Amino acid sequence: MDSNSLLPLSVSIQLPVIDFSDQTLIPGTSKWDKVKADVRKALEDYGCFEALFDKVSVELDKSVFEAMEELFDLPVQTKQRHVSSKPFHGYLNYNVCQSFGISDANLVEKVNEFTQQLWPGQGNKRISETVHVYSKYLVELDMMVRRMIMESFGIEKHIDEHLDSTTYALRMMKYTIPPDDNGDDEETKLGLRSHADKNIVTILHQYQVDGLEIKTKDEKWIKVKPSHPYSFIAMVGDSLCAYLNDRFSSPYHRVIMTAKKTRYSTALFSSPKSEVIIDSPEELIDEEHPRVFKPFAYDDYRAFYITEAGRRTESPLHDFCGL
Numbered sequence: 001m002d003s004n005s006l007l008p009l010s011v012s013i014q015l016p017v018i019d020f021s022d023q024t025l026i027p028g029t030s031k032w033d034k035v036k037a038d039v040r041k042a043l044e045d046y047g048c049f050e051a052l053f054d055k056v057s058v059e060l061d062k063s064v065f066e067a068m069e070e071l072f073d074l075p076v077q078t079k080q081r082h083v084s085s086k087p088f089h090g091y092l093n094y095n096v097c098q099s100f101g102i103s104d105a106n107l108v109e110k111v112n113e114f115t116q117q118l119w120p121g122q123g124n125k126r127i128s129e130t131v132h133v134y135s136k137y138l139v140e141l142d143m144m145v146r147r148m149i150m151e152s153f154g155i156e157k158h159i160d161e162h163l164d165s166t167t168y169a170l171r172m173m174k175y176t177i178p179p180d181d182n183g184d185d186e187e188t189k190l191g192l193r194s195h196a197d198k199n200i201v202t203i204l205h206q207y208q209v210d211g212l213e214i215k216t217k218d219e220k221w222i223k224v225k226p227s228h229p230y231s232f233i234a235m236v237g238d239s240l241c242a243y244l245n246d247r248f249s250s251p252y253h254r255v256i257m258t259a260k261k262t263r264y265s266t267a268l269f270s271s272p273k274s275e276v277i278i279d280s281p282e283e284l285i286d287e288e289h290p291r292v293f294k295p296f297a298y299d300d301y302r303a304f305y306i307t308e309a310g311r312r313t314e315s316p317l318h319d320f321c322g323l
């Protein structure tokens with residue numbers, strides 16, 4: 001059940017912490033294989049894990065934070081100039097959460113288009129560079145994780161095609177402090193409602209202020225307490241679960257604003273390109289693992305998700321394309 005309205009008590013436990021910082025972490029090494037086994041186990045157990053990744057330096061992290069402060073401080077009419085035809089991209093403002101969703105944030109010209117929308121004529125070179133470099137590093141992390149996942153299932157021959165089948169978007173989010181709630185109305189602390197991501201992999205990062213919660217397989221909400229201020233949460237989305245013939249489940253997660261502090265976060269999403277049909281490789285289909293989903297296009301799945309039926313169901317993926 002999607003328990004938005006009930007907000008049961010959550011517990012603090014540590015997600016598995018996996019270190020991607022090592023420069024010698026390269027495919028084919030024993031270190032790589034060890035990390036790969038940890039990734040597989042964590043994703044089977046939780047659908048997500050905490051990643052340490054020092055390519056994003058303390059300075060870069062600070063620049064991203066400052067860029068977000070500057071962007072969200074712009075007048076609302078300016079922020080609304082960032083528009084997109086894609087759902088959940090562009091500038092959004094819903095309840096306590098505002099967000100900028102930048103398509104193809106790993107491509108410098110696309111980030112420039114974003115800052116040109118906000119500062120017509122001149123753009124903002126500093127913010128463009130910050131967003132672009134940050135996104136490029138997070139893409140590296142996403143690619144390592146996906147490569148490891150595919151190797152762990154013995155589907156190496158599909159890696160290049162799979163990595164090439166996605167695009168990347170960066171979402172920057174600001175959650176303001178919810179209005180006072182008379183103490184017992186938990187629902188007013190909801191920053192982002194419970195959902196599972198629809199894409200391939202999401203790399204989340206929160207700035208100092210906690211709030212992310214993840215639902216475990218036994219239906220307990222875990223408050224995510226990163227072990228390190230610069231770590232990331234890597235999480236699988238429905239499209240990857242479908243591609244892997246249901247070997248992983250995408251975790252339900254939400255944001256609860258209990259800290260009474262403004263919260264900033266970022267999310268890098270890898271998502272299937274529009275023309276790609278998501279279809280499990282035949283290596284993952286056998287007697288023990290019969291085919292679970294019909295092949296589908298991501299855009300059609302997203303279109304289903306924003307319908308009333310898609311929003312209401314607890315298992316949109318199964319309802320949309322389950323066999």
Ligand SMILES: O=C(O)CCC(=O)C(=O)O
Nearest residue numbers: 173204206212255265267
């Ligand atoms: O702000 C966060 O930590 C979570 C964001 C999220 O789950 C999303 O954008 O899909």
Ligand SMILES: [Fe+2]
Nearest residue numbers: 195196197253
């Ligand atoms: Fe999410």
